[in-house]
Amino acid sequence: MHTKSIAAFLLGTALALGATGGALAQDKTVKVGVLTDNSGLYADLGGPGSTLAAQMAIEDSKLAAKGWKVDLISADHQNKPDIGTATARQWIDVEKVDVFMDVLNSGVALAVNNVVKEKNSVMINSGAATSDLTNAQCTPNTVHWTYDTYMLAHSTGQALVKAGGDTWFFITADYAFGHALERDTAAVVTASGGKVLGDVKVPLNNADFSSFLLQAQASKAKIIGMANAGGDTTNTIKQAAEFGIVKGGQKLAGLLLFLTDVHSLGLNVAQGLNLSSTFYWDMNDQTRAFSKRFAERAKNKAMPTMVQAGVYSGLLHYFKALEALGGNPHDGAKVVAKMKEIPTDDPLFGKGSIEPNGRALHPAYLFEVKTPAESKGPWDYYKLIGTTPADKAFRPLSESKCPLLKK
Amino acid sequence: MQALYAQLLVGLINGSFYALLSLGLAVIFGMLNIINFAHGALYMMGAFVAYFLLSLGGISYWWALLIAPIIVGIFGMILERTMLQWLTGLDHLYGLLLTFGIALIVQGVFQNYFGSSGLPYAIPDQLRGGMNLGFMFLPVYRGWVVIFSLIVCIATWFLIEKTRLGAYLRAATENPTLVRAFGVNVPRMITLTYGLGVGLAALAGVLSAPINQVRPLMGADLIIVVFAVVVIGGMGSIMGSIITGFALGVIEGLTKYFYPEASNTVVFVLMVLVLLVKPTGLTGRAA
Numbered sequence: 001m002h003t004k005s006i007a008a009f010l011l012g013t014a015l016a017l018g019a020t021g022g023a024l025a026q027d028k029t030v031k032v033g034v035l036t037d038n039s040g041l042y043a044d045l046g047g048p049g050s051t052l053a054a055q056m057a058i059e060d061s062k063l064a065a066k067g068w069k070v071d072l073i074s075a076d077h078q079n080k081p082d083i084g085t086a087t088a089r090q091w092i093d094v095e096k097v098d099v100f101m102d103v104l105n106s107g108v109a110l111a112v113n114n115v116v117k118e119k120n121s122v123m124i125n126s127g128a129a130t131s132d133l134t135n136a137q138c139t140p141n142t143v144h145w146t147y148d149t150y151m152l153a154h155s156t157g158q159a160l161v162k163a164g165g166d167t168w169f170f171i172t173a174d175y176a177f178g179h180a181l182e183r184d185t186a187a188v189v190t191a192s193g194g195k196v197l198g199d200v201k202v203p204l205n206n207a208d209f210s211s212f213l214l215q216a217q218a219s220k221a222k223i224i225g226m227a228n229a230g231g232d233t234t235n236t237i238k239q240a241a242e243f244g245i246v247k248g249g250q251k252l253a254g255l256l257l258f259l260t261d262v263h264s265l266g267l268n269v270a271q272g273l274n275l276s277s278t279f280y281w282d283m284n285d286q287t288r289a290f291s292k293r294f295a296e297r298a299k300n301k302a303m304p305t306m307v308q309a310g311v312y313s314g315l316l317h318y319f320k321a322l323e324a325l326g327g328n329p330h331d332g333a334k335v336v337a338k339m340k341e342i343p344t345d346d347p348l349f350g351k352g353s354i355e356p357n358g359r360a361l362h363p364a365y366l367f368e369v370k371t372p373a374e375s376k377g378p379w380d381y382y383k384l385i386g387t388t389p390a391d392k393a394f395r396p397l398s399e400s401k402c403p404l405l406k407k
Numbered sequence: 408m409q410a411l412y413a414q415l416l417v418g419l420i421n422g423s424f425y426a427l428l429s430l431g432l433a434v435i436f437g438m439l440n441i442i443n444f445a446h447g448a449l450y451m452m453g454a455f456v457a458y459f460l461l462s463l464g465g466i467s468y469w470w471a472l473l474i475a476p477i478i479v480g481i482f483g484m485i486l487e488r489t490m491l492q493w494l495t496g497l498d499h500l501y502g503l504l505l506t507f508g509i510a511l512i513v514q515g516v517f518q519n520y521f522g523s524s525g526l527p528y529a530i531p532d533q534l535r536g537g538m539n540l541g542f543m544f545l546p547v548y549r550g551w552v553v554i555f556s557l558i559v560c561i562a563t564w565f566l567i568e569k570t571r572l573g574a575y576l577r578a579a580t581e582n583p584t585l586v587r588a589f590g591v592n593v594p595r596m597i598t599l600t601y602g603l604g605v606g607l608a609a610l611a612g613v614l615s616a617p618i619n620q621v622r623p624l625m626g627a628d629l630i631i632v633v634f635a636v637v638v639i640g641g642m643g644s645i646m647g648s649i650i651t652g653f654a655l656g657v658i659e660g661l662t663k664y665f666y667p668e669a670s671n672t673v674v675f676v677l678m679v680l681v682l683l684v685k686p687t688g689l690t691g692r693a694a
Contacts, residue, residue, distance in 0.1 A: 040624070043523035174668055203671035207619050207628055210417045211663035211670075214543060218410050231524055234620050242530065242546045242618065244537055264620060266527035300522055 026327045028068040032058065032315065033097035035087060035112065036127065038076035041205055041231035042104050044260040045305045046127045049298055050074075050102040053308040056294065057315035066323075073097065077108050079204070084108035088115040098328060099124060099318055099335075101311050106130035106177035116141045122332040124318055126310030129229070129256060130180040131395060134359040138402035140333040143340075145360045146310030147278050149177070150395040152255050153184035155276035155364045155388055160223055160253055161192040168253075169221035170199035171212050171236060173228035178202075181227040181255055197221045202228065209236045213243050222250060229256045234265050241269050258305045262381045267372045270381075278364050278393075279306035279348055280382050286347035295379075303379045313346040314360070352390050357402035364393035413543035414664040415657055420549045422656020423556035424611055428633040429640065429648035430560055431607035434567065436642050438580050438600040441491060441502035446633070447626025448510040449605050452479045453612025454621045455517065458528050468531040468617070475613045476606035483605030487598050510627070517623035525620030534617075552614050559610065560649045563603075567645055576600060635678045641688030651689060 034054050036046045051074040058070045073095060077084035084103070091097035092115070100116060103109045104127020116123040117139035124143045125133060131148040168189050172178040178201070186196045197219045200212045213236070216224045224245065226236050233254055240252055254261075257275040281291035281303040290312070294304045304312075321338035322328055329335065340354045344362070352362035366386035375381060397405060428450060435443045456475040460466035466474065486509065494501050530548045537546040567573040576596060579586040583593045612626075619625055632655075640651030655674055662673040669676075681689060 039518060039523070041523060043518070045524070047523070200667050202667055205628060206671065207625065208417075208421055210420070210549075211414055211660055212667065214410065214413045214417065215664070217544070218413075231620060231622060234524060238527075238620060239618065242537075242548065244544050244546070248544070260522070260524050264522075264524040264526060266529075268529065269527065299519070302522070 028327055030328050031071045031097045032099055032101060033091050034074035034101045035077055036102040036104055037079050040079050045230060045258040046102050046104040046307045049308040050311045052298055053312040054101050054315055057312045061316055061319040063319055079105045081107045081111035085111045085115050088112045092119045092121050101315055102127045104128055104307060107175050110137060110176055113137060113139060113142055120332040122335055124314035126314055127307040129177050131184060132180060134357045134402060136401045138357045138404055140404060141336055143336060143354055143358045143360055145314040146306050149181040149184040151364050151393050152276050153188045155366050156253060156255055156274055157185045157188040158192055159366055161189055161194045165223035165251055166194035167221040168194060168196045168223045168225050169216045169219040170225045170227050171216060172199055172201050173232055174201040174203050178227045185225055185255055206232060207235060209239045213240055213245060217245060223253050224250055225253045225255055227255050233257055234261050237265055238269055259303060260305055262369055267375055270369045271371045273369045275367055276364055277306050277367060278362055279309040290347055309348045313348045316346050317344050355397060357400050357404055359394050361390045361394055363390050364388045409542035414660045418657035418660020420553055422653035423553050424615060425633055425636045425656050426560050426649045426652025427556045427607055427611040429636045429652045430563055431604040432637050433645050433648040435601060435604035438576055439597055442499055444503055444507040445509040446608050447630030448513040449479055450608040450612040451623060451626035453609025454616040457613040457616050458526050458621045471613050476609040479609035480602040480606035484598050484602040487601040514623050514627055521623060525622035528616040528621050530617040548617060564645050632674050635674045639678050639681045639688055641690040644690040647690030
């Protein structure tokens with residue numbers, strides 16, 4: 001009798017546990033966190049637009065109709081790695097955030113990357129440029145979606161060297177991103193037979209670039225590579241025009257230039273610049289349809305940048321993986337593994353895949369900024385001058401130093 | 408060596424912004440005893456007003472140099488009437504906190520409406536182009552900035568130190584009751600002074616619009632450096648802030664040449680050194 005009741009109790013407990021386990025696998029709640037720069041020099045290229053893109057991905061995934069409950073929160077990391085990691089910890093421990101979106105600024109992204117790995121969460125990075133996220137610092141929890149310094153260096157750098165720009169001087173943002181971009185571009189320049197004549201490291205968020213432009217001018221390099229972004233790049237370009245740099249025969253290379261930068265410079269100043277991007281709103285019917293919906297809801301009616309487009313597409317793919325798993329396992333590495341398993345296919349970036357090191361592959365485009373005469377209306381800024389196919393655009397796995405690849 | 412001369416000149420150009428801004432701060436601190444943390448936001452407003460005048464009203468840069476400081480100055484006077492005047496006689500900290508709050512609100516509102524990457528403002532046609540000085544290419548506009556701000560700085564100094572109006576002002580801050588007894592409307596004078604200081608900030612904003620992007624945070628980025636300039640020069644000293652403004656621009660320019668990585672911090676290192684040796688700043692009076 002006694003043993004019988006114990007057995008019954010054990011059986012009951014086992015059944016109950018089994019039932020709970022089953023319920024866990026069917027858990028259909030997700031919490032999405034957009035960690036970005038909401039107030040600083042990168043706020044227009046990511047920022048509130050990234051949150052809007054995530055919101056649109058949640059709506060377009062139609063998960064709610066399938067019985068899912070998706071929450072969205074967003075926070076400003078102020079471009080400070082310490083604030084980024086503190087928010088990340090709080091989001092995972094207290095808010096139970098499942099996936100980190102955007103996380104622009106390479107310094108912040110590399111810091112958050114560690115927290116996400118330690119806590120087995122997920123980061124789908126759209127805005128940070130450093131290629132280290134899928135190279136030496138890759139983790140099983142991070143997918144790098146939109147672009148990286150390796151791609152930018154190869155797409156823009158190679159094209160310019162081929163066009164005769166064989167001597168370079170770099171104006172570099174003095175933190176993880178600028179250093180990575182300069183390093184990757186310099187490697188491409190030298191490999192293509194060019195030469196780097198010098199560089200200058202400039203503190204982030206600088207208003208005055210005249211001193212650095214004078215140094216670039218004195219170097220007599222044919223190309224002045226701007227390894228910076230956002231407000232820093234726009235000020236560099238504006239002041240280069242003022243100092244007659246381009247008129248003097250040197251060419252500016254915007255290694256990372258966003259649609260919003262061109263918009264804020266105006267075509268008069270920005271015309272003729274080359275830039276690389278993996279997304280432009282006016283590529284095809286699908287990108288135009290999405291971008292128009294986006295702009296209607298965005299502040300200032302701005303068209304989406306590639307960072308914001310990447311947040312949308314990356315999140316859609318994440319949801320696909322969750323659906324394929326039949327529920328949210330709240331196990332970051334498991335979800336990312338599923339994301340790598342399924343081929344990517346979305347309206348904005350087209351067909352592609354995610355490499356074992358977390359690098360999402362899709363084509364990269366080389367654009368030239370139109371002249372005011374060529375532009376037909378607001379936001380009509382780019383003309384396509386070259387495409388690098390998905391399998392050539394990013395660092396090949398054979399060159400990757402990602403520890404995940406060493407089995 | 409050529410490059411070095413070029414850096415000196417560029418430093419002088421930046422110095423003229425520091426001088427104009429720290430001058431306004433010094434005027435406000437000297438006369439009202441308020442540490443005006445809203446100065447950067449008001450500088451930014453000057454640039455934005457110039458942008459609106461041009462894009463909405465077709466009003467040129469030259470008129471903007473006059474109109475923008477007046478508009479922003481009036482805004483400043485409203486601030487003084489409605490908020491700052493209640494702080495008279497209180498600890499500096501209250502003024503600092505209030506103006507800091509005002510700055511955050513103003514910047515937030517602008518950022519909400521105009522984003523962070525800014526708006527374009529072209530160099531006026533008459534000041535386009537540049538001169539080859541042999542050792543560098545000097546954009547005409549930058550040369551104009553140096554000359555114009557020097558004139559404004561000297562005129563302001565003259566107004567406050569050498570005229571009867573300036574004498575009233577200085578007297579009113581020393582002993583308001585006595586000056587009032589002579590029939591001078593002290594509160595109105597204080598309001599006008601704040602308007603003047605704010606107008607100087609807005610003027611610097613208009614000057615900078617063609618060089619830097621017109622961005623909501625342009626003042627926030629600059630104001631900390633300007634405060635360091637004011638502290639080094641000595642709070643409240645008019646000539647001190649003019650000279651320190653130019654000098655620090657030059658020192659910063661040299662740092663950009665020899666060790667660019669430190670160019671954003673050199674001013675603060677100097678501030679620490681000066682305060683260690685002379686706690687009142689280079690030309691400051693003991694409190």
